[in-house]
Every structure is written in structure tokens, then in C-alpha cells.
Amino acid sequence: MNVLEKIINSVNNFSKSERKVADVILANPQTTIHSSIASLAKLADVSEPTVNRFCRRLDTKGFPDFKLHLAQSLANGTPYVNRHVEEEDGPEAYTAKIFESTMAALDTARQRVDISAINRAVDVLTQAKKISFFGLGASASVAHDAQNKFFRFNVPVVCFDDIVMQRMSAINSCDGEVVVCISHTGRTKNLCDIAAIARENDATVIGITAYDSPLAKECTLVLSLDVPEDTDMYMPMASRVAQLVLIDILATGFTLRRGSKFRENLKKVKDSLRGSRFDKKDQIS
Amino acid sequence: MNVLEKIINSVNNFSKSERKVADVILANPQTTIHSSIASLAKLADVSEPTVNRFCRRLDTKGFPDFKLHLAQSLANGTPYVNRHVEEEDGPEAYTAKIFESTMAALDTARQRVDISAINRAVDVLTQAKKISFFGLGASASVAHDAQNKFFRFNVPVVCFDDIVMQRMSAINSCDGEVVVCISHTGRTKNLCDIAAIARENDATVIGITAYDSPLAKECTLVLSLDVPEDTDMYMPMASRVAQLVLIDILATGFTLRRGSKFRENLKKVKDSLRGSRFDKKDQIS
DNA sequence: AACAGTTCTGTAATTAAATTACATTATCTG
DNA sequence: CAGATAATGTAATTTAATTACAGAACTGTT
Missing domain, CATH: 1.10.10.10 (Winged helix-like DNA-binding domain superfamily/Winged helix DNA-binding domain)
Known part of the structure; x- marks a missing residue:
């Protein structure tokens, strides 16, 4: 100690x-x-x-x-603590505070995260015939990001941030498909409904949400992320970063499970971007 | 040191x-x-x-x-260091590594970030008649997230992850409008074009990108984020989290600049969600 | 190659710091 | 309130670190 x-x-x-x-x-x-x-x-x-x-x-x-x-x-001793932003904070102060609070949040997330749940989630995802990411509001961008990662794995991936599309997609889901529902609070009614519908249709539902929330109850597998959030700002900040990192972890677990040969595919995806980019050498072509 | x-x-x-x-x-x-x-x-x-x-x-x-x-x-010395994921890592190992690498990345980002640039960016944003967030690929979700934050500030905010829409939007931009271009590498040709077009139309262009990149050269104001990235995975991870935190910082700076009265608006936005959510008390209604 | 100048390194003396042993004072218990 | 025990301080001792100085090694110059 x-x-x-x-x-x-x-x-x-x-x-x-x-x-x-x-x-x-x-x-x-x-x-x-x-x-x-x-x-x-x-x-x-x-x-x-x-x-x-x-x-x-x-x-x-x-x-x-x-x-x-x-x-x-x-x-x-006190590397990264959750510090609240104050009214009179200048740019240095709030910049430092937000960085540190975010790091503090990631640190607690790391400590609390259930590794075996992650492992099971990776299991499920690698065997999925199709993966859907659903999120609303702030979590929509996380869902988006997840799609951006998982589409590289040549598995069918969809992502919807629209309740109607989510609903239709959930109704059409079936056994062997995985639905990932993302919600910090886990209290968004629409998303709970969608999780329930997906499960009724035998899809596996993974929830990235708060432990013991209504959404968690509808899921086959819950990846809970209980992260301190500065509610003074009325905006989700740290929670979203933690969700994102969790997505990174799932994606990494996925690629590791698939083995080294699979990694070459990822390189190909990345290389495919080359044409759309300025070369590192002659920067301004 | x-x-x-x-x-x-x-x-x-x-x-x-x-x-x-x-x-x-x-x-x-x-x-x-x-x-x-x-x-x-x-x-x-x-x-x-x-x-x-x-x-x-x-x-x-x-x-x-x-x-x-x-x-x-x-x-x-070794609180959070950038550790690369290895082929033979199990779930505990890669989970820990990704969390730690992300935190390490945030730590270096915090040290390297230019506070005065942030302050100027906040200045520009608070005075903007309209704010546009543009990103492609992985940065699109960051742009999305930025929109989700800034639309609360009753400023017109748009976000496009489609080159054509971005281009049209950039062409129609004018003095007093702010365009935020997000790109980790700063080498995506299309986005550089868009930055140039926006500037030609007198819009202020803020770049969240690598220092000294082609995109940076097209911007009025650059918020550089040079973050170590584990390229073994062929996926942007840490860089995106840093971008997200930067957006959080800008949004926070914005609200602070607007003063306490403005904060009540944010609360209203948040409260407006209540109807769509399960109450905390009677969780399963 | 020999010499002067400089830098490097070690020995021995000195100083500073921390610890121990012991005496004194305070605190508790019957 | 006495006797015992614990807590604290004083002074002596020990230990560790630093300084001053002298000798050795190296450098460049004639």
C-alpha cells in the first residue's frame, strides 16, 4: 500500500x-x-x-x-483523478481536467471490466453470421465506430442510429446473428425494445451498458461499464470514451482469435486507402 | 524530465x-x-x-x-505505457494493454496539445454563425460525436461523412462560418480539398489533425494531436480517442465561455430525454 | 615523443544526518 | 494518588555523504 x-x-x-x-x-x-x-x-x-x-x-x-x-x-499516488470543471477555469485548467478525468474513467473502467464477459463476447462475435450495432444519441457515434472496425473483418456488419431501421433490422434478425446495443444509461426505452425484439428472434444480444439497467436485463450478454461521469456538463464524455475503448478491445480480440493469416486482410484494407491519400514523401503532390 | x-x-x-x-x-x-x-x-x-x-x-x-x-x-515511469498486443495474448492481456495504451496516448496528447490553439478554437467556435464537422472513415464517428455535442448549443451544426455533401457544404460556406476537419493522418486528399474550398469561401477552417500534414496546411487553425498509434492492428484506436477528448474539451470551453445562464439550456436538453427513458426508480415500468 | 594543460578519479578528512541508548515526562489504571 | 506503562526528548553514537586535495590519465601542441 x-x-x-x-x-x-x-x-x-x-x-x-x-x-x-x-x-x-x-x-x-x-x-x-x-x-x-x-x-x-x-x-x-x-x-x-x-x-x-x-x-x-x-x-x-x-x-x-x-x-x-x-x-x-x-x-x-494521485495520477489521474476525476476533477470537475469549474466555472472560472481557464483553458489550461479545463483541458487538463478533461484529459485527467477521462484517463481516470478509463482506469476505473479497466479495473471493473469483466474479462470473462469480454472473452465470451469475442466468442460470440467471431461466430456471428452478421453483426449489428445499434446506438442512439451519443452512443450512435460509438456504434458507427464499431461498424468502421468490424466491417474490416469480412463479416456482414450493419449499424443503425435510427429507431425505425433498428426495429426493422431487429425483427429480421435470426439465430446466429449478433446484435450489439450500446447505451450508457441502459434506460433508453426504444433500445430496450429493440434488444427484446432481437432476442425473441433468437439473435444473440450483447449490451454495452450499465450493469443492472433495463437494457442489461434484455441482453444475452452484458458488458457493463460503470464509469464516473461529470454530470455538471450535461454531456456524456468519459462514458463514451470507455465504450469506444471497449469496442477496440472487442475488435482486437476478434482479430487475435482469427489468427495471423487474417491479419493480412486487415493490412490489405488499410493499404487500399493509399490511393486516396497524399504520400508521406511528397506531401503536397 | x-x-x-x-x-x-x-x-x-x-x-x-x-x-x-x-x-x-x-x-x-x-x-x-x-x-x-x-x-x-x-x-x-x-x-x-x-x-x-x-x-x-x-x-x-x-x-x-x-x-x-x-x-x-x-x-x-511505467504507469501507462504503450504496449503492443501480441499474437499469443489472452483476454486479460490484450484488455489491459489496450486500456493502458489508450491512457498513455491520452497522456502524451495532454502534454503535447497546444492550449493557446484550443483557446483560439473556442473563440472561433463561440462566434460561429454555423459549425460544420467533416470527417471520413474512422474520423466520421468523431465528427458525429462533435455534432451530438455542439447541436446542444443552439448554433446551427451540421456533420457530413459523405464527400459529396461535404463538398457542397464547403462551397456554400461563407465568412463567419466554421468548418472543422477531422483526420488523424491529415493526408486524405478529399478532405484537404474540402478544407481548401471552405477557406476560399472565407470560412474559418479548424483542423483536428497531425501537425505539418497536408491538411494542416489548408487550415486557418490547427489543433494537432500527435499520438502514438499501434499500427500492428491496422486500425485507428488511440488517435480516435484523443480526437474525441479534444472535442469534449472544445465543447466544454464553449459552454464555459457562454457563462452559467447558458448551462441551464444544456440541462433542458438533457431533461428533454427523460420521456424516452425508463425512470431510475421503477426501472422496469 | 615530451610537455603543459585539462579532465578524471581516488584517498582521506570533514561534515552532516540519522539512529540509538537512556533519562524524563506524561498518561493510564487500580 | 501511587505504580506502571507508554510517550517523548536529550545527548551520544554511529552511519552515511560530501568536500578538499592529490595523484593519475588523457588531450593537444610543439
């Missing part, structure tokens, strides 16, 4: 003087790692051995060792 | 003995931070002052300070 957290957690086990030490350290950890035991003792208004004892209590070998641990805690 | 990288980079500036020290440290950095100057000197077969001089050359105050820096390097 991180020393900094350790200090916070075991604040009750400290004696009066040790607590003073803890306070000084927590108030300014960055300074602590560059100060001597003498100066820290003075700041905390305790004796030097007290500081030393404090370090020992935290299972470090002594003060220098403690500083080492503290330095490491500071380095990776 | 990270001390560990610093050692690697400045290996040529070292003297013979200093190099010995560097070798020992690089061979086992984790041990180094727990050893004394004496033991390290012995391992490297040099004198203690040599080790000290080595530390000073790396702009640290001395050996203990050096260890502190080293400890921090080791702690945050």
Missing part, C-alpha cells in the same frame, strides 16, 4: 506527537521529501527521534527510507 | 567511471534506491565521490536526492 494512504488510514493509531508529524507531512508532502529529519521535527514541533519512530511505525526502515516511499507515493 | 530517461539520454556525456555507475543503476534501479553510496560504488567498482559526481551531473543535489528522483521515476 501507498505510504500516503497509509498515513491517512492509520491516523488513529498515532500518538499525539506522531499525529503532529503526520499533519505536517500531509500538509506538504512534496516539501517533506526534500527536508531533513531535523527540519521536519522542527516544523512539527517534536523531537527528531519522534519523527524516526513515526517512520518505523509505517513499516519503513527509517527516515530516508520513508522519504523514498513517500516520493514513490507522490509519483503514482 | 524523468531521471531514468535522463541517464539513458545522457549516456554519452558520461565519463568512463560514470558510465559504470550508470550501467549498475540501469541494470537494477529498484535495488539502487535502497542501497548506500558505498555499496553502489563497490558494485560499480568506482569510488564513492564518483558516484556523487554522477548524481550531480544529473542535476540532483547529491546521492540521497538522486535516490529520491530515481524512486519517483520508478514509480511513475
Whole structure:
């Protein structure tokens, strides 16, 4: 465990003087790692051995060792945290915050994601006779992206962001086909209906949605993504990025399952773009 | 800069003995931070002052300070690194790798992004009479997403992923209108044409693309995103996520610029969805 | 090739820092 | 309120790191 957290957690086990030490350290950890035991003792208004004892209590070998641990805690202790954008934030502030919040969201998504569910989803997708991606609103662009990835795998892929088309497509689905429904909240009625219809027609329904949502209940297989979202902005941000990464993961799993020979196909798809692009060498033709 | 990288980079500036020290440290950095100057000197077969001089050359105050820096390097040195997916990776492996690579990409994007360019882009966008988002292929879904965000701001927003529509739209553009062209490589000929056409018609063209690309040259304002991409997969992954986050940042900048009263509008947009959703309380109505 | 100048490296002395041992004070318990 | 125990501080000790200096190795010049 991180020393900094350790200090916070075991604040009750400290004696009066040790607590003073803890306070000084927590108030300014960055300074602590560059100060001597003498100066820290003075700041905390305790004796030097007290500081030393404090370090020992935290299972470090002594003060220098403690500083080492503290330095490491500071380095990776609070790397990416979800920070809310404030009214008075300038461009640097909100840019940094959004990047960091997104990274924090991906980090929690990574920790919470159910790997075996991903594996099963990849299973299902590789065996699919046809894959459909459905999303509405913000999730529509994720569905779009998924189509852009999966169409490369020479499997029939469709993507609809229109309820009527989705509905028609769902009604016509059958056994062996896979329908992927994407919704952050999992509460969009229309999409739940579509999942239900697809399932009634024996299609396998994969839901990329919140665990325990109405949509999740309609799915054969749920890939849940519970990600902290800054609702102050009234726009889905982090959740969508997490969905996108999940799509990347599914696509990657797909290609790995198909083996190396298959990868050559992907290269061909990519190479086919060459004609539409400026060459790297003579940039402005 | 990270001390560990610093050692690697400045290996040529070292003297013979200093190099010995560097070798020992690089061979086992984790041990180094727990050893004394004496033991390290012995391992490297040099004198203690040599080790000290080595530390000073790396702009640290001395050996203990050096260890502190080293400890921090080791702690945050490999938080999220770009790791390539391998043929034999199982689901845990590739899932972790993709998450981490994406986070690493966001981290570099954050460091490289030009904040003043973002600020100018927000300026331009808030004053736009109309905003158009154009992207092709994988970037089309990013354009889609941008539309989904910006249409909330009661500004006319369009989004086309079709060259013909883009072209017609660009030709009809005029002063005061903003065209946002999205392309990871910035080498898609069609999109470069469209940027040029829009500019000829006095529209402001913002490019979300690679710095120094043909597309960048056609733009009024470039938001460059140079992100490491795992080309083994032959699919754009990290780059797209970075683009998406950039859109989030622009949208956020937009709402902040408009002030708090404007934010109420966003809430209304969000609330308008309520009718189409299952209530949180009685989930299955 | 020999010399002067420079840079590099090690030895020994010095200084600074951290730790230990012990004494003192505070706190708790019966 | 005494006795015991835990907590804290003082001073001594030890350990580690740094400095000062001297000798060695290398560089370029005549």
C-alpha cells in the first residue's frame, strides 16, 4: 500500500506527537521529501527521534527510507483523478481536467471490466453470421465506430442510429446473428425494445451498458461499464470514451482469435486507402 | 524530465567511471534506491565521490536526492505505457494493454496539445454563425460525436461523412462560418480539398489533425494531436480517442465561455430525454 | 615523443544526518 | 494518588555523504 494512504488510514493509531508529524507531512508532502529529519521535527514541533519512530511505525526502515516511499507515493499516488470543471477555469485548467478525468474513467473502467464477459463476447462475435450495432444519441457515434472496425473483418456488419431501421433490422434478425446495443444509461426505452425484439428472434444480444439497467436485463450478454461521469456538463464524455475503448478491445480480440493469416486482410484494407491519400514523401503532390 | 530517461539520454556525456555507475543503476534501479553510496560504488567498482559526481551531473543535489528522483521515476515511469498486443495474448492481456495504451496516448496528447490553439478554437467556435464537422472513415464517428455535442448549443451544426455533401457544404460556406476537419493522418486528399474550398469561401477552417500534414496546411487553425498509434492492428484506436477528448474539451470551453445562464439550456436538453427513458426508480415500468 | 594543460578519479578528512541508548515526562489504571 | 506503562526528548553514537586535495590519465601542441 501507498505510504500516503497509509498515513491517512492509520491516523488513529498515532500518538499525539506522531499525529503532529503526520499533519505536517500531509500538509506538504512534496516539501517533506526534500527536508531533513531535523527540519521536519522542527516544523512539527517534536523531537527528531519522534519523527524516526513515526517512520518505523509505517513499516519503513527509517527516515530516508520513508522519504523514498513517500516520493514513490507522490509519483503514482494521485495520477489521474476525476476533477470537475469549474466555472472560472481557464483553458489550461479545463483541458487538463478533461484529459485527467477521462484517463481516470478509463482506469476505473479497466479495473471493473469483466474479462470473462469480454472473452465470451469475442466468442460470440467471431461466430456471428452478421453483426449489428445499434446506438442512439451519443452512443450512435460509438456504434458507427464499431461498424468502421468490424466491417474490416469480412463479416456482414450493419449499424443503425435510427429507431425505425433498428426495429426493422431487429425483427429480421435470426439465430446466429449478433446484435450489439450500446447505451450508457441502459434506460433508453426504444433500445430496450429493440434488444427484446432481437432476442425473441433468437439473435444473440450483447449490451454495452450499465450493469443492472433495463437494457442489461434484455441482453444475452452484458458488458457493463460503470464509469464516473461529470454530470455538471450535461454531456456524456468519459462514458463514451470507455465504450469506444471497449469496442477496440472487442475488435482486437476478434482479430487475435482469427489468427495471423487474417491479419493480412486487415493490412490489405488499410493499404487500399493509399490511393486516396497524399504520400508521406511528397506531401503536397 | 524523468531521471531514468535522463541517464539513458545522457549516456554519452558520461565519463568512463560514470558510465559504470550508470550501467549498475540501469541494470537494477529498484535495488539502487535502497542501497548506500558505498555499496553502489563497490558494485560499480568506482569510488564513492564518483558516484556523487554522477548524481550531480544529473542535476540532483547529491546521492540521497538522486535516490529520491530515481524512486519517483520508478514509480511513475511505467504507469501507462504503450504496449503492443501480441499474437499469443489472452483476454486479460490484450484488455489491459489496450486500456493502458489508450491512457498513455491520452497522456502524451495532454502534454503535447497546444492550449493557446484550443483557446483560439473556442473563440472561433463561440462566434460561429454555423459549425460544420467533416470527417471520413474512422474520423466520421468523431465528427458525429462533435455534432451530438455542439447541436446542444443552439448554433446551427451540421456533420457530413459523405464527400459529396461535404463538398457542397464547403462551397456554400461563407465568412463567419466554421468548418472543422477531422483526420488523424491529415493526408486524405478529399478532405484537404474540402478544407481548401471552405477557406476560399472565407470560412474559418479548424483542423483536428497531425501537425505539418497536408491538411494542416489548408487550415486557418490547427489543433494537432500527435499520438502514438499501434499500427500492428491496422486500425485507428488511440488517435480516435484523443480526437474525441479534444472535442469534449472544445465543447466544454464553449459552454464555459457562454457563462452559467447558458448551462441551464444544456440541462433542458438533457431533461428533454427523460420521456424516452425508463425512470431510475421503477426501472422496469 | 615530451610537455603543459585539462579532465578524471581516488584517498582521506570533514561534515552532516540519522539512529540509538537512556533519562524524563506524561498518561493510564487500580 | 501511587505504580506502571507508554510517550517523548536529550545527548551520544554511529552511519552515511560530501568536500578538499592529490595523484593519475588523457588531450593537444610543439
